[in-house]
Each structure stands twice: as structure tokens, then as C-alpha cells.
Amino acid sequence: MRTQKRRALVLSSEQSGHPFRRSLPAHVLEVPPHLRPAVDDEALAARRWKMRGGDWQQFLAAYCASFLAIFTFIL
Template structure:
């Protein structure tokens, strides 16, 4: 007869079918947050990524300075 081994410590999730998902920790595969918590987090993230006029001005000045430096270097 075949003897089954009993494992006391299982580091993988055997209910996951894909090999990559099997290696993830159990906290990664838990149920998602409720809808209201998820919506609040999305709104907070949307506000954090909003660009202001100073951001655009800084980006454009860095872009123009880099463009001028490259043109001067090539010419």
C-alpha cells in the first residue's frame, strides 16, 4: 500500500491551480475590500495623482532645457 505523508508546514496554497499563484502568500489571495472602501481608496489615489499648473510648468521647463542642451551638443 501507498503511504501518505502528512505535512505539518505547507508553504504553498494547494487550492491554487496555477504554479505562480501557488507560490504566493495566503494574504495576497484574500477577498477584496468592500465596495465603499475600494471607492474611497480610488478617490484618494485620483486626488494624489492630479497634476497642478506648477507640475506642468516644471515638466515643460525641464523638457525645453533638455531639448536645447541636445541641440547645442549636436550642432
Template sequence: MRRALVLTDESARHPFRASLPPHVLLRANEIERTVPWRLRLSLTRKEMESVAATYAAGFIATMTFIA
């Protein structure tokens, strides 16, 4: 007997979800708007470039002393 991977019947819900009060699941199907991480942290391009340069310099220095 083959069963579909996605059960679309409402009677096939998970018991825990069925036990939750209705107000908890009101926003369950809504998608939150996401903000890119650099806007959330308010980083400028110059700051990101300096972080990348610092990381690259540290990486090269570490590999120089290891090798």
C-alpha cells in the first residue's frame, strides 16, 4: 500500500497541533517579511569591506605561520 508523502486531509493533523487553541494558529500560515542581515545590522559597504580585509589578513597570517 502506497501513501502520499504529503497528507492534505484535515483529519491527518498532528495531535499536538489539534490540541492548541485557535488563537495560536491564526498567524501560522502567514509569511513574515524578512530584512537582509546587513540592513538589520545597519552595516555600510565600507564596514563590510573592512571586515573582509581583516578576515583575509588574519587568515593569510595564520596560514603563513602554520606552513
């Protein structure tokens, strides 16, 4: 007859992949409300990183100037 191993009952979170994190209680992994980013902050950050027409022109101008300077130096 096969005996079953006794295992402690541990509530685990499906999101945590590491065995140590799975063994922690759910309240330990929660982010406190004052540390959660606001939706407005995320939208503002996404808007800040978008490249607009003037940004592309400045980037291309700097890239071309750097390329020409390096190419001239090499020749």
C-alpha cells in the first residue's frame, strides 16, 4: 500500500512563479495604495515618450550631423 506524504496547506498566487514567492501569503505581495501608480501618471508618461514631427526632425538632423562628422573624420 502506498503512503501519501503530508504537506502543509499553502495558499499560493498563480502570478508568482518562484517557489519562495508562492509560499508567501497574498497580503505580503500586495502593493500599498499610496505606491500604486495613478492611471493619469501612466498616460502622461506614455505621451511624454511619443515621438512627434518636430522630435523626428531633430533626431534625424542630429543623426545626419553625427554621421557626416564621423565619416569625414574617417576619410
